[in-house]
Amino acid sequence: MAATARPRHARSSRPPLRAARRRDPMPTRFPSLLRRLAIVLLALAIALAVAWIVPWKLNPLRGWIGERVQAATGRTLVIDGDLWWRFGRHGRLTAEGLRIGNPAWAGRADFLQARRVELEVALWPLLRGRIVLPHVRAEQPDLWLERAPDGRRTWRLERAQNDGKRTLFLGSVALDRGVVTYAETARRAEVRFAVQTRVDGGRPRLQAEASGRWNDLPVKGRAEGDEVLQLRNEDQPYAFELDGRIGGTAIAANGSIVRPREPQRADLRIELAGSSLGEWHRIAGVGLPDTPPYKTEGRLRFDGTRWTYEDFKAVVGRSDLGGRVAFERRAPRSLFSGELVSSSLDLADFGPVIGKARPAARRAVPATSAKKTPAAAAAASAASAPSSDGPRRVLPQQRFDADKWGTLDAEVHFVGQEVRNLGSFPIGKLDFRVKMDDRRLTLSPLLLQLGGGRLDGDLHIDGRVQPMAAQLDLKLRRLQLDTLLPQLRSTKSALGAINGRLVLAGQGQSFAQMLGSADGEAQLAMGRGQVSNLLLELLDLDAYEALSFLVRGDRSVEVRCALVDVGFQRGQMSTRAAVFDTVDTVIEARGRADFTNEQLDLRVTPTAKDLSPLSARVPFDVKGPFAKPQVSPDKARLLARGGGALLLGLINPLAAIIPLIETGPGEDRDCRALMARATQEGLPPGAPPGPADQKRK
Known part of the structure; x- marks a missing residue:
């Protein structure tokens, strides 16, 4: 029994051996997977690095x-x-x-x-x-x-x-x-x-x-x-500078713009010079008028909606300008606005604005312009030459360009401290506000200091209709004739203050056409004043009085009153009353003035109030074109007087003065009635209405 018994450890030794056999392969495969994964990652990293x-x-x-x-x-x-x-x-x-x-x-x-x-x-x-x-x-x-x-x-x-x-x-x-x-x-x-x-x-x-x-x-x-x-970065300004020319316009600028493609803001210093401001209509679509050569420099800013030109100085022809103007693009028309001031303004530089062409000698030719074609040269020669159809025209013939009016609205206040080149008239301050609204141009109020007095009123021109329709309502206050007419200063006498009113309405493409079709009326009135007797006697062909004044010196004669009352119908002006009454002479005028053809047909009749031994006072006619009217006495009556004197002179030289003696049949005109009529027309004359006028009212 002892021999057959197995030790306990002999029965339990196999299972541990089998477990050991199952765990042995794992450690050997795991390092292999790690190596493979590392190789793949390395290859991928190398590939990415290469890529x-x-x-x-x-x-x-x-x-x-x-x-x-x-x-x-x-x-x-x-x-x-x-x-x-x-x-x-x-x-x-x-x-x-x-x-x-x-x-x-x-x-x-x-x-x-x-x-x-x-x-x-x-x-x-x-x-x-x-x-x-x-x-x-x-x-x-x-x-x-x-x-x-x-x-x-x-x-x-x-x-x-x-x-x-x-x-x-x-x-x-x-x-x-x-x-x-x-x-x-x-x-x-x-x-x-x-x-x-x-x-x-x-x-x-x-x-x-x-x-x-x-x-x-x-x-x-x-x-x-x-x-x-x-x-x-759309908020970063784009800084630049440029120097160039477009047509006859030279441009120099430096500064910055935010978003140059579609500007949001801009701040620039610019210099401009050109043959005419009117060229900007072709450059930028801005309907500025034609002018003589100009140059300007100032600051140009843009705030996203409006371009503003400020702190600028400009010279246009012989005129200077300054102030601040703005241009704003908007629908349906852009707006031009601002305040302009001129210390010295020559109206000839802005003739096209008032419908008057610039003199040929003042016109400038751009330095970069090409040679004129024969057709262009012929057209320029025809424009500068006098018309073969008649004498030189006096009224402004330049046609208004309504196409430019349709591109721009305007609200501008202009002040001219000194104005030149309106004939020989002494001009003081010019002050007006101009507004353009859908081709309707308005100058109101319009003030012009002239001849020691002033003209004020308003002007309206409607460019929406063809031909254009114009209305003018102008008042004249205390204008001094001796100041208006320098040739009277040598007579050493002063005329009284003149007041008046002009109300007209007409149609046309120029001021000449508008006056040539005008309906309306005009009145001028002067109260008591003085005038040179020498001037009156020369006007009346009174040789004795004129010679006596030249010998002993001129003297002044009292003016009782003066009134001019005319009516306009389709460009034909006719006198309703025109009387100049002094203590010595009564001068009356009757006739017509044709503003369509610029022709005068007036008869002036002087009538003496005193007795003059050498008077040849006869009516005389003023006829012919506005530019050069002809003044001629009534030849039949003058020859009758002159012939009688010649015949008597053959008998006795002293008897030659007999036909020239007048007894003074002229009578005083009712100045009070004339002044009353002026008062009814809204004029401030110098004398009050008389009793007879009160009854007539």
């Missing part, structure tokens, strides 16, 4: 990229050369021989042609559907920027061509030996810019030289500014 460092040639994807671009923008994209991609903080895409097409309406097939284009692409925005290009560099680019009349633009790559949500954002742009062409069909414009980006003091700067045409005006200039557009 990050080494550029990828993506030529097989050129067609696919072109299809995607055309589907998104409607534009063709062709890459004739290699296409490369390189990873980095931003991805970098390089395309050689790049061509992007224009929309079908554009004037050129390609929007962009470039020998080589490098684009930095921000990767994270791509996950949100935004294409952000922090930097773009193009070698020998040829870019076509065109704006259609309906507002479409070739640089808007979105198919919708609207200002909705943007998907493309550009940062800085560097151009190497580039060409940028801007075209605008509505303005008949095509301007070519040769551009080059250079580094100055560590900052990239853009240089450009421009040439082409703008609204058929030649364009030439150069500019330098910050790197192109800086569109990534």
Whole structure:
């Protein structure tokens, strides 16, 4: 029994041996998996490093990229050369021989042609559907920027061509030996810019030289500014300076603009000089009048809606201007407003504003203008030559340009401290407010200091109707004739103050046509005053009195009253009353004045109140054109007097004076009645109405 018994440890030794056999393979396989995983990760890291460092040639994807671009923008994209991609903080895409097409309406097939284009692409925005290009560099680019009349633009790559949500954002742009062409069909414009980006003091700067045409005006200039557009930061001002010429207008400017494509703010110092302000109608669509050569400098600012030109000085012809003006684009018409002051104003410089052409000698020819064609030279010669159909015209013939009126509304206050060139009349201050509202021009109030007195009233011209309709209501207050007519100063006497009113309504395309069709009336009245007796006697052909005054000296004669009352009907002025009454003489005038043909037909009748031994007082006629009327006595009555004197003179020389003696049949006119009539017309004469006038009322 003892021999057959097994030790306890012999029965329990096998299970531990089997468990050991099951655990042995695991430690040997685990290091193998780790090694394999490490190898894979290392290979992947090496691949990523290689992919990050080494550029990828993506030529097989050129067609696919072109299809995607055309589907998104409607534009063709062709890459004739290699296409490369390189990873980095931003991805970098390089395309050689790049061509992007224009929309079908554009004037050129390609929007962009470039020998080589490098684009930095921000990767994270791509996950949100935004294409952000922090930097773009193009070698020998040829870019076509065109704006259609309906507002479409070739640089808007979105198919919708609207200002909705943007998907493309550009940062800085560097151009190497580039060409940028801007075209605008509505303005008949095509301007070519040769551009080059250079580094100055560590900052990239853009240089450009421009040439082409703008609204058929030649364009030439150069500019330098910050790197192109800086569109990534739309709040950063774009600083630049330029110097150029458009037609006859020279422009120099320096300053900054926020968002040059569609400005939000601007602050510039500018200098302008040109042959005429009217050229700005072709440059910017601003309906300014034609003027002599001008120059100006000042500060130009833009606040998002309004351009303001302030702290400026200007010279137009021989006139100076200053003040502050503003231009605001709005629908349906832009607005021009401001305050203008002139210390010395020459009306000849603004003749076209009042419908009067500038003298040919004052007209300037732009230095850059081309030679005149034979047709243009003939037209200019005809314009400056006197008319072969008749004598020179006096009334302003220049036609108003209603087309300019329709482009602009205006609200301007103008003050001229000294005014020159209104004939020989001494002019003081000119003050008026001009308003243009949908082709309706209003000058109100209108004030002109003239001849020691003043003219005030208003003028309305309606350019919405053809021919234009005009209305004038003008009051004259205390005008001094000796001041108005310098030739009277030598008579050493002073006339009284003249008051009056002019109310007219007419139609036409110039002031001459408006007066030639005018209806209305005019009155002038003068109360008591003085006038030279020598002047009266010469006017009356009174040789004895005139000789006696020359010998012993002139003296003044009291003026009792004067009244001129005329009516207008279709441009024909006729006298209703015209009387000049002194203690010595009564002078009456009757007749007509044709403002259509500028012809006078008046008869002036002087009647003596005193007895003069050498009087040849006879009526005389004033006839002929306004520019050169002819004054002639009544020849029949003058010959009758002169003939009698000659016959008697043959008998006795002393008897020759007998036919010239008058007994003074003239009678005093009722000055009080004349003054009463003037009072009824709203004039402030110098004498009150008499009892007879009160009864008549």
